[in-house]
Amino acid sequence: MKLVLRNITKRFGSLVANDRISLEVAPGEVHCLLGENGAGKSTLMNVLYGLYKADEGEIELDGKVQHFTGPGDAMAAGIGMVHQHFMLIPVFTVAENVMLGNESTGFAGTLDIDAARERVREISERFGFHVDPDALVEELPVGVQQRVEIIKALSRDAEVLVFDEPTAVLTPQETDELMEIMRQLKEAGKAIVFITHKLREVREVADRITVIRLGKVVGEADPKASNAELASMMVGRPVELVVHKDAPQLGEDAFVVKDLRVRDALGHVHLDGISFTIKAGEVLCVAGVQGNGQTELTEAILGLQEHVEGSVTLDGKELVGRSVRQVLDAGVGFIPEDRQADGLVGGFTIAENLMLNRSFRSPFARRGSLRIAELDEFAKTKLEEYDVRAPDIYTHAGKLSGGNQQKVVVARELSRDLRLLVAAQPTRGVDVGSIEFIHKQVIATRDSGVPVLVVSTELDEVVALADRIMVLYRGQVVGIVPGDTPRETLGLMMTGERPKDVVA
Amino acid sequence: MSGTDKTPPTETEDKATEDRAPEAPEAPSRSHSLLREIASGNALAGVLAVVLAVAVGSLMIALTDEEVRETASYVFARPADFFNALWDAIWGAYTALFRGAVYNDRVDDFATQIRPLTETLKFAAPLIAAGLGVGLAFRAGMFNIGGRGQMLLAGAAAGWVAANVDLPTVVHLPLAIIAGMVAGALWAGIAGVLKARTGAHEVIVTIMLNYVGFYLVFFALSRQSLLQAPGSGNPKSAPAAETAVMPKILGDRFNLHLGFLLALVAVAIVWWLLNRATLGYRIRAVGENPHAARAAGIDVGRTYVVVMLIAGALVGLAGTNQVLGTVTSGVTVDLDAGIGFDAITVALLGRSRPLGILLAGLLFGAFKAGGFAMQASEGIPVDIVLVVQSLIVLFIAAPPLVRAIFRLPAKEAK
Numbered sequence: 001m002k003l004v005l006r007n008i009t010k011r012f013g014s015l016v017a018n019d020r021i022s023l024e025v026a027p028g029e030v031h032c033l034l035g036e037n038g039a040g041k042s043t044l045m046n047v048l049y050g051l052y053k054a055d056e057g058e059i060e061l062d063g064k065v066q067h068f069t070g071p072g073d074a075m076a077a078g079i080g081m082v083h084q085h086f087m088l089i090p091v092f093t094v095a096e097n098v099m100l101g102n103e104s105t106g107f108a109g110t111l112d113i114d115a116a117r118e119r120v121r122e123i124s125e126r127f128g129f130h131v132d133p134d135a136l137v138e139e140l141p142v143g144v145q146q147r148v149e150i151i152k153a154l155s156r157d158a159e160v161l162v163f164d165e166p167t168a169v170l171t172p173q174e175t176d177e178l179m180e181i182m183r184q185l186k187e188a189g190k191a192i193v194f195i196t197h198k199l200r201e202v203r204e205v206a207d208r209i210t211v212i213r214l215g216k217v218v219g220e221a222d223p224k225a226s227n228a229e230l231a232s233m234m235v236g237r238p239v240e241l242v243v244h245k246d247a248p249q250l251g252e253d254a255f256v257v258k259d260l261r262v263r264d265a266l267g268h269v270h271l272d273g274i275s276f277t278i279k280a281g282e283v284l285c286v287a288g289v290q291g292n293g294q295t296e297l298t299e300a301i302l303g304l305q306e307h308v309e310g311s312v313t314l315d316g317k318e319l320v321g322r323s324v325r326q327v328l329d330a331g332v333g334f335i336p337e338d339r340q341a342d343g344l345v346g347g348f349t350i351a352e353n354l355m356l357n358r359s360f361r362s363p364f365a366r367r368g369s370l371r372i373a374e375l376d377e378f379a380k381t382k383l384e385e386y387d388v389r390a391p392d393i394y395t396h397a398g399k400l401s402g403g404n405q406q407k408v409v410v411a412r413e414l415s416r417d418l419r420l421l422v423a424a425q426p427t428r429g430v431d432v433g434s435i436e437f438i439h440k441q442v443i444a445t446r447d448s449g450v451p452v453l454v455v456s457t458e459l460d461e462v463v464a465l466a467d468r469i470m471v472l473y474r475g476q477v478v479g480i481v482p483g484d485t486p487r488e489t490l491g492l493m494m495t496g497e498r499p500k501d502v503v504a
Numbered sequence: 505m506s507g508t509d510k511t512p513p514t515e516t517e518d519k520a521t522e523d524r525a526p527e528a529p530e531a532p533s534r535s536h537s538l539l540r541e542i543a544s545g546n547a548l549a550g551v552l553a554v555v556l557a558v559a560v561g562s563l564m565i566a567l568t569d570e571e572v573r574e575t576a577s578y579v580f581a582r583p584a585d586f587f588n589a590l591w592d593a594i595w596g597a598y599t600a601l602f603r604g605a606v607y608n609d610r611v612d613d614f615a616t617q618i619r620p621l622t623e624t625l626k627f628a629a630p631l632i633a634a635g636l637g638v639g640l641a642f643r644a645g646m647f648n649i650g651g652r653g654q655m656l657l658a659g660a661a662a663g664w665v666a667a668n669v670d671l672p673t674v675v676h677l678p679l680a681i682i683a684g685m686v687a688g689a690l691w692a693g694i695a696g697v698l699k700a701r702t703g704a705h706e707v708i709v710t711i712m713l714n715y716v717g718f719y720l721v722f723f724a725l726s727r728q729s730l731l732q733a734p735g736s737g738n739p740k741s742a743p744a745a746e747t748a749v750m751p752k753i754l755g756d757r758f759n760l761h762l763g764f765l766l767a768l769v770a771v772a773i774v775w776w777l778l779n780r781a782t783l784g785y786r787i788r789a790v791g792e793n794p795h796a797a798r799a800a801g802i803d804v805g806r807t808y809v810v811v812m813l814i815a816g817a818l819v820g821l822a823g824t825n826q827v828l829g830t831v832t833s834g835v836t837v838d839l840d841a842g843i844g845f846d847a848i849t850v851a852l853l854g855r856s857r858p859l860g861i862l863l864a865g866l867l868f869g870a871f872k873a874g875g876f877a878m879q880a881s882e883g884i885p886v887d888i889v890l891v892v893q894s895l896i897v898l899f900i901a902a903p904p905l906v907r908a909i910f911r912l913p914a915k916e917a918k
Contacts, residue, residue, distance in 0.1 A: 304799060325801030334799065342799040347792040356789065357800035365782040372780070 001062055001078055001159035002026050003048075003191055008057035010043055017043040019215045020057070025160065025191040030182060032202045033195045034221070035212035036234055036403075036431035041195045044212075045162055048193075049081050050074040061160070080153025084165040086145050090138035095120050097137055098152050116155075123151050127184050143174030150181065161185060162193045167201055179205050197234070197431055199227045235433045243439045243464045248446065251280030255420050255451040260310040262296045262475075270296040272475040273310065278420075278451035283442065285466035285483075286455040288494055293475040294455045295337060298424045301453075302334050303327045314420050328357050331419030333445075335409055335426050337455070339402075343409040346398025350390060351379035353397045354412050378415075386411040387437065403434030410438055414445060421445050424455040439464060459487055547860070550853050552906050553899035554867070561892040562594045565884055569593035597884050604877020605870035615757055620873055622760040626830065628869025629764040630655075630822035630843045635850030635861040636774045637692075637818035641706075642856040643778060644811040645791035650695060650710025651844025653717030654688040654816050656837065658823030660721045661687035663835035664731060666744035666828055676747040681766075681824045688820020689813045691717060696812025700805030706812070714844070722837050733834055741835040750829035763825035767865070770818060775858040777814075787811055819847065849897050868893065 003025040010018040017040050025031040035041050046052045048059060050068030059066045061077055068074045071081075088097050099116035120133035129147045137145060146166060153161055163182070167175045182205050186192055196202060202209060202223070209221040211233045218233055231239040255278040262271040271293045278284045286294055299305045301312055303324040312319040319327050328334070336342035344353050355364040355375055364375045379393040386407045390400055397408055406426070413421070423442060427435040442465060446452050456462050462469055466483040473496040481489070489499050566572050572593050575586040603610065605624045608617050634651050641648035662684030669676060694713060698704040724730040725739040733742040750762035778784040789797040790807045798804050826839045850868055854860030875889035899906050906912075 302799065323801070323803070324798065325803070328801045336799055341793075341795045343796060345789050345793040345796050348789065352785070355785075356796065359782045359785050359789075359800075359802070368781055368783065370780055370782055370785055 001191055003079075003160045003193075004058075004060040005044070005048065006058045006060065008044060008047055008054045008059075010040075010047055010052055011055050017215050018047065018054075021212065021215075021217050023193075023210055023217075025193055027159070027189045027191050028186055029207045030186050030192045030194055030205050032206035032209045032223075033193060033212060034197065034199075034202055034209055034230065034234055036197055036433060039212045039234075040215040041212055042164060043215075045081070045164055045193070045195060048074065048162065049079060075156050075158070078157060078159040079162065080150075080156065080158025080160065081162045081164065082146065082149045082153060082166055086149055088137045088145060088148060091136065093134050093136055094131055094140075094148050094151075095133040097148055098133075098155050100152075102156055119155050120151055123154050127154075127181065127188075129181070141174075143170055143177060146170070146174075146178065147181070150185075158190070160191045160193070162195070164195045165197075166194075167196065167198060175201065199230050199432075202230065203227070231432050235431075239432055239436055243436075243443060245443045246447070248279075248283070248467045249281045249449070251449055253277045254280040254315055255453070256311075256313045257301075258311045258313075260297070260300060260308070260312060262293070262300045262305050262309075263307040265306065270475050271300065274472070274475070274477045276470055276477065276480060278453060280451050281446055281449045283446050283452040283454060283465050283467045283483075284480075285462040285469045286453065286472055287459065287462045287469050287490055288457070288472040290457050292472045294424070294457075294472060296475075297472070298334070298337070298422050298453075298455055301327070301422055302332065325360070331417055333413035333416060333418045333421040335406075335413055335421075335423040337424035337428065339405055339409050340398075344397045344405055346396065348397055349394045350383065350388065350397055350400075350408055351375050351393040353408055354379050354382060354415075356412065358416070382411040382415060386441075401431070402429040403431045406430050406438065407434060410441055414441060418445065418450050421450055421452045422455075423452065425457065426454065427456075427458075427461060459490060462490070463487065547855065548912075549903055549906055550855060550860070550864075550900060552910055553853070553896050556899050556906065556909065557892045557895035558598075560895050561888055562597075564888055564891060565597045566590050566593050568884070568888075596882050597878055597888075600878040600881045600884075601871075601874035601889075603874075603881070605874030619758060620877070622754060622758040623873040624866065624870045625764045626760050626869070627872040628865045629767040630825045630830070631846055631850050631868050632767040632862055632865030633763075633770050633825060634819045634822035634843050634847030635854060635865050636770055636858060637688075637815040637820075637822070638847045639851035639854060639856035639858070639861050640774060640778070640787070640818065641811055641815040642851055643791045644787045644807060645794065646699070646808065646811065647707045648692065648695075648710055648812070648815050648819075649707055649845075649848065650692060650713050650717075650816075651819050651822075651847045652840045653710070653714040653844070654691045654819040655823035655826070655840040655844050656717045656721045657691040658684035658688035658820030659827040659835050659839040660724060660731060660741075662824040663741045663744065663827045666748035666832075667733075667742040667834075669748075670745070671747060673747040676745065677750065677828070680744070680748040680828055681821070684824030684827070685817040685820040688818075688823055689816040692812045692816025692819065693809060696809040699812075700808045706808075718837060721835075725835065725837065731835065739837065743834045744828055744832045748828055749832050750825070759830075761829040763829040766821060766825070768862075770821060771858045771862045774818070778858065783810070819844070822847070846893070849893060852900050853896060 005021065005023040007020045007022055008018050009016065009020055021040070021044055023031070023033070033041050043052065047054045050070045050073050059068065066077055068077070089100065092100070095113055095116040098120050099111070099113070103111055105111060117133040120131065123129070124131045129151065131144060131147055131151060137148060140148070166178060170178060179201065182192060182194065194205065206223045209223055211218040211221055211230070213234060213236055221230055221233055228239065258275045259273045260271055260275070261269065261273050263269050276284065286297065288294060296305060300308045301319065303319070303322055303326070308320050310320065314330055314332065317330060319330065340346065345356065358364055363378070364371050376393060383390065383393055388404050388407045388411070390404060397405060400408070410426070421442070426438050426442065430438065442452060442454065454465050463483070468480055468483055469485060469490065470480045471478040471490065471493040473494065478493045478496060479498050492499060569589070571589040572586070575589045579586040604620050606621050608620050611617055634655065637654070638648050638651060662680045665680040665683040669679065671679065691713060692710070695706045695709040698709050699706050722739055725732055725741060728734065731741045733740055752758060752761050753765060754760050778788065786797065786802050786807055789800070789802060790804050794804050822843055823839065826841070827835055831839065846868060850861055850864045854862070854864035871889045871893060875886040878884050878889070879886045
């Protein structure tokens, strides 16, 4: 089935989210839609899926103009969508999820679960998905859940499949598997729209690439184009993908962690006696697959974990056993891994968020009163300095794009007098332009003589920032290696193996 | 700013993704976000809820009116009769309400004409104070359903000081008021401490404390050695001493007393607290996102306790208002007169904003004052007013319903 979008325009009030966007996807083709967060990709796909009504323009399937009033129409016409955040019911089985909304019923409305099960099995076998129809969705790994979404679309005979940022939640290995699945679907003659802002993936599977910026089509790119070329099309200016940094000016052992053990309320051990040191002016990156104790490490340093043993010292002062406020006051800057949950108050303005961890004393508080004029002044300066794209400082943080939200968090943390910076996943879900900016800030912090701890599951980021790399596996340190260690070695270490030439 | 032209698409798309992807923190988020939705709905929604409730109330007035029903039986023969009766019933009811609540044009001297307005203010005072107590707790993400218990304890404490201590007015009255507020604060504080220490849900705890408080005060009122008036057999305390009674602020012709001014002061203080004080900033942060507040070094548990203490003191002010101002003949277990629960409605309608609560409290005070007049002059049961109040809550709690009825655009990007 051939999909044609012609001059789609979608406005929200005075904002033009999509400005005459045209797109063509042929069967057996992967068409990448590349653009930064907020470029208008998702809006376009929501128009295609019938969630929004386009103000202008047409959707055509095999030459016939379509008028969708809701996702139901789009599905019936053969469009399947795999959302970034899965639309699955966790306590249902795979088969139940697949039949949901499209239930085949038998006598007196009884559900024909067997038919659904059979359908899942058939699709699963045809594409080699290895999905058990009777497994509970909540018990499946994220990558498999995504396949359930794909099966759901295929079970409704979708000919056009839209993948909306599908790799954001996947591990590197799951991403590779997904790429393979997309190739198979392509060979089976499906038309695929692949929305992403990750350049590597685009180059791997795309047959055609359309780049969108600020709601407009910037142009088509050659799949063989270099990362730098794609990035600059996306951002609209040349982007440095490599972080330029000088050799670190190492100081003393400023931050020392010794035999740190962290248990949860149930007694499970998440960190099992880890020790490391960061010198002033050094970036130590913690690498590892998600869930190997990284979260617990950063939270233990901050005082957010309850059952912590061992010692964490900053400039000789013990941090274990102190309250979060005391740790922050000791000069620890913290960029949490989940900014929406832990980093920002969505219903607060940008200005209010900028004083979140400084509400007790000057400069923004005096004798129990807020100093609003000072705060506003500060916020205006930071908005400019950190290039936060927002109408004004009174915009609610929850309304900003991911990259801009993160810039607010970074601005807040870096504008204090820091003795240590702890950055967990500092660029997760952040667009290319902002990644570049945030990385520069991290290095600048290092160069001002502050020890920096970066936790990242993205090897690219680890390699870009690290002076040394510590690999965690199941709560233990596999090894601490120099920043220029080859990726293959790191990948191996992330599975828990210690190469011979590496010392722990 | 250089980025302004680039902002629009950013914002819209993010709204879209946001709606599909509520990346809220785990378990408590559902009731929490509901609470936030209710507590922060826009002003228009509140006004429309009132309009709708009044409309439905009209329907009920019409349905219960004798003449309307009579004329309805021959509506096709003489429709004019029916519509006249309908109009008379509804117009009559609401004008009676207005006469009872704001301005009575049927009497001659000015003082009697505006007497209803002062009655409204008198009824509004405890509603505003207690509404502030509930609303403040809302802002910290907590449901304070314990208004009744807090008012009872406050009333009992204030009543005891008023009846059993002998002091000059300048000391006695403030002392009695403070005693009441402290009692209310401590009673609410129990729920705060339990939530902070053990995670016990404040809704359950405050509801249960209502019963505990009720029977505790009832017990005290039935014991000579505690609160019962000397020589009396009824569960009632001795009347407040003259020195502890709130003075009438417009002279003896009106019932309006100091309590209303105290409520206004409370509005101002809570406004300052929420909008200008660092404590209020932290309260709001905890209410909006306790996870982020905790990661920013704010002691969430401590904030819960502090909020409940302040909330209890505000509800306690409503209790003292009753005992020292409105009914000074002695404390009974009926002293809360439903205010503890009406305060929840007031806080909801006022969107937990101090000024909103002030307006909502005035409206409900008017309902109270006018309800009686409506019953007296038109024979319409006062319960209609209660139904209207309840409908307001119902409509506030169902924003999509209100939007559908008034054909307002749905929230963008849904």
